[in-house]
Amino acid sequence: MTIISGGTERDRRVHILKGADWARSVGTDFWLIGGPNEETAATGAGLRTLDAGGWTAPSIDENAGSGADFLSSADDGPPNWGMGAASDLIQSPSIFGNYSHAYMAQQFLGHIPTELNLEIYAQHVDGTNNETASGFGFVEDGGSIVTANDAMAVIYSDGTNFKCRSGAAATAAGAADDTSWHLWRIQVAAAGIYWYIDGTVQNSTVLALQTDEWPCAFGIGVQAGGSNFLKMAWAHIWYS
Numbered sequence: 001m002t003i004i005s006g007g008t009e010r011d012r013r014v015h016i017l018k019g020a021d022w023a024r025s026v027g028t029d030f031w032l033i034g035g036p037n038e039e040t041a042a043t044g045a046g047l048r049t050l051d052a053g054g055w056t057a058p059s060i061d062e063n064a065g066s067g068a069d070f071l072s073s074a075d076d077g078p079p080n081w082g083m084g085a086a087s088d089l090i091q092s093p094s095i096f097g098n099y100s101h102a103y104m105a106q107q108f109l110g111h112i113p114t115e116l117n118l119e120i121y122a123q124h125v126d127g128t129n130n131e132t133a134s135g136f137g138f139v140e141d142g143g144s145i146v147t148a149n150d151a152m153a154v155i156y157s158d159g160t161n162f163k164c165r166s167g168a169a170a171t172a173a174g175a176a177d178d179t180s181w182h183l184w185r186i187q188v189a190a191a192g193i194y195w196y197i198d199g200t201v202q203n204s205t206v207l208a209l210q211t212d213e214w215p216c217a218f219g220i221g222v223q224a225g226g227s228n229f230l231k232m233a234w235a236h237i238w239y240s
Helices: 019-024 099-109
Strands: 002-005 009-011 029-033 061-063 078-081 090-091 115-124 130-139 151-158 162-165 182-189 192-197 217-221 232-240
Touching: 019 029, 019 078, 078 090, 099 232, 115 130, 115 217, 130 182, 130 192, 151 182, 151 192, 217 232
Parallel strands: none
Antiparallel strands: 002 009, 029 232, 061 078, 078 232, 090 217, 115 182, 115 232, 130 151, 130 217, 151 162, 182 192
């Protein structure tokens, strides 16, 4: 959304560009960028690392980009963070989707948001097992991304297809699982939850919202004993 001020068109959206700042900054858009950078614990504890910003981030593989073709979505190799062992995960503070957080975003948008969205550019390095707690998405307040019953809206592989689940239910099968990089989206509104792969909606019936489980966190991880490993290039969460 834009406003006109002094003849100049201005974007009303405010972007928080570092994950470590999510819980201590006000905005409409929240970004997390993978790869070798100052936010990982591997660079040493400090003011700009995820753990200093309230995240759970016990283990992150930092991977440089390689092997891509110029501007090609069919052959990409972005810098990323890898979850390459059982119990690897990163998870943000629980801040999204409750009224007070949305009300802060309203100050910039000019209206109370009606949707919470997540886009994540990620890869299932291996999706051959039915692992309901290995995935990425939104997590119930106080829960863990690697506990299936704590899912608010989490995308995972059942060993054959991709699905999206909450702590109460799972969608019907989406696309057949693969190991390609995809642009994934989760769209949360009052009517329920939709999810998308590369812009294509995967569920014809909404996944119902759970009550009394907000605010939610963002997370990506591999369950205990799991081997459906994951990589994340970036994530973007926003209100609209």
